[in-house]
Amino acid sequence: MxxxxxxxxxxxxxxxxxxxxxxxxxxxxxxxxxxxxxxxxxxxxxxxxxxxxxxxxxxxxxxxxxxxxxxxxxxxxxxxxxxxxxxxxxxxxxxxxxxxxxxxxxxxxxxxxxxxxxxxxxxxxxxxxxxxxxxxxxxxxxxxxxxxxxxxxxxxxxxxxxxxxxxxxxxxxxxxxxxxxxxxxxxxxxxxxxTPEILAALAYQHMELPGTEVTLAPAETTKVNLPTWAWLDKADFHEVQATASIDVPGFALSATTTAKPVSLKLDPGTPDAETYPASGECTINDDGSIGEPYAKGKADRTPPCGIKYLRSSGDGTFDLQATITWEIAWTGTGDAGGDLPDGTFENAQAVTVQEIQAVNR
Structure with a gap:
């Protein structure tokens, strides 16, 4: 009873x-x-x-x-x-x-x-x-x-x-x-x-997102006032899933939480820099990638996603913060489902910025 x-x-x-x-x-x-x-x-x-x-x-x-x-x-x-x-x-x-x-x-x-x-x-x-x-x-x-x-x-x-x-x-x-x-x-x-919704929230809490590193060009070392291109390939930037379930005699529930990448925000690590676009928020492309890979012949173009440093990092480096925003949704037992708050995951990578050396003749 x-x-x-x-x-x-x-x-x-x-x-x-x-x-x-x-x-x-x-x-x-x-x-x-x-x-x-x-x-x-x-x-x-x-x-x-x-x-x-x-x-x-x-x-x-x-x-x-x-x-x-x-x-x-x-x-x-x-x-x-x-x-x-x-x-x-x-x-x-x-x-x-x-x-x-x-x-x-x-x-x-x-x-x-x-x-x-x-x-x-x-x-x-x-x-x-x-x-x-x-x-x-x-x-x-x-x-x-x-x-x-x-x-x-x-x-x-x-x-x-x-x-x-x-x-x-x-x-x-x-x-x-x-x-x-x-x-x-x-x-x-x-x-x-x-409930399935509680299981979905627990799956969210336990979810492990990939630690994707942004590709830069020039890589590792760039120059003052030189646009640095940034991008993420689709192969490195894909949705992930986590499932939480409980199953005992007479009672079984399950929920799967799915995280889908939707944008990349760049923080140069210093106020003496500009981002492309100005907001630093790079949206996802139709093919699932973000930004555009640099290739020969693009030197005079403005990168769709990137950074321009305005001063040297001296003997050290700047910590470039790349924060990926993930759209979170879930489905569960009994056709239950819905959305959960967006999730974010931040990666930091060191960037060396050097002065451009001019040669006087």
Whole structure:
């Protein structure tokens, strides 16, 4: 039987967290673990284990162009107000395994020193919630941890996003584990329950974009007041995809996030320079390339994408920043899909600028 309303109506989450300390309610359900090839092309989020050897059945698997070892990718959202989900609710354990884990933790918490008064009441109410069909007050419970329905569904629990730097946000999915029948949607009050859109955002966060270096002519060393051509070939500048999926008995979701390159912005690394075009924003060509390769006979032409330095770099170099903007879209289970904020990825490369030496006769 699904939980009809949040347990916060009877016992505050703060009280429950205090009662259980570092046990189940305050520990992340999953942690990242690499799988697949040694190239880091695939990672999975695996359930955390304890001394009983019980692991969460649900895993978020990442594949495609993703960062190795489940770490954060290199994409930066162009929308400073957009962030990936800090936490979510996902399938955790079947009824028998959940009973084994939860009952042991309740017993351990109840026997801890100082567990009297409000903390003891919170533990008692939580125990009743999972052992008594009627729970307490008007909140329905789970008779014997729903063991009679083992295999017909799973208990869901909160999952931390390990790449979320804000501790409070990362630990904000604190409702007690709740039951969901196979093939059914989670109760509507759990707005953070895993969805294709959440998976798409996680795929975005883990996406690894190619570190493409802009081709320059003249290469490496250029001259003051000499237009330097810049371009990216189509072969080096292509769309990439990352997929996040979860698949357990009775529940499966997947989402693929696609990044398509749309423009290149050049920052010369010094105010004493001009860019072509003046905005420094080079748009993508019809064939998927950016800019135009330099060739003999183009010396008197203005490059469609490039830079002109107005002073020497002396004994050092200028750091040319080449920022590629990527258009992000996603598709997922059930014909779901949409757009996510544009992503950016910046490359830096050193450019030496020399004075043109004049010869007097």
């Amino acid at each position: 699904p939980v009809r309303s949040s347990l916060r109506t009877t016992v505050s989450i703060a009280t429950l967290s205090f009662a259980f300390g570092a046990l189940f309610l305050t520990a992340p359900a999953y942690a990242a673990k690499p799988v697949g090839s040694d190239k880091g092309a695939e990672t999975e989020q695996e359930g955390g284990g304890d001394k009983t050897g019980i692991y969460a059945a649900a895993r978020i698997t990442y594949s495609g162009s993703v960062a190795p070892n489940g770490s954060k990718g290199n994409v930066t959202s162009a929308d400073v107000n957009w962030t990936p989900p800090p936490c979510w609710y996902a399938p955790y354990l079947g009824a028998k395994d959940f009973k084994k884990k939860m009952s042991a933790e309740i017993e351990e918490a109840a026997s801890a020193p100082g567990m009297t008064g409000t903390p003891a009441a919170a533990i008692g109410q939580t125990k009743a919630h999972y052992e008594d069909e009627y729970g307490w007050t008007d909140t329905p419970g789970y008779k014997d941890y729903n063991v009679a329905k083992d295999g017909e569904g799973m208990f869901w629990a909160g999952v931390e996003n390990p790449n979320e730097p804000d501790y409070l946000k990362r630990n904000s999915c604190t409702d007690l584990p709740f039951w969901v029948d196979n093939g059914e949607a989670p109760p509507p009050q759990y707005e953070e329950a895993i």
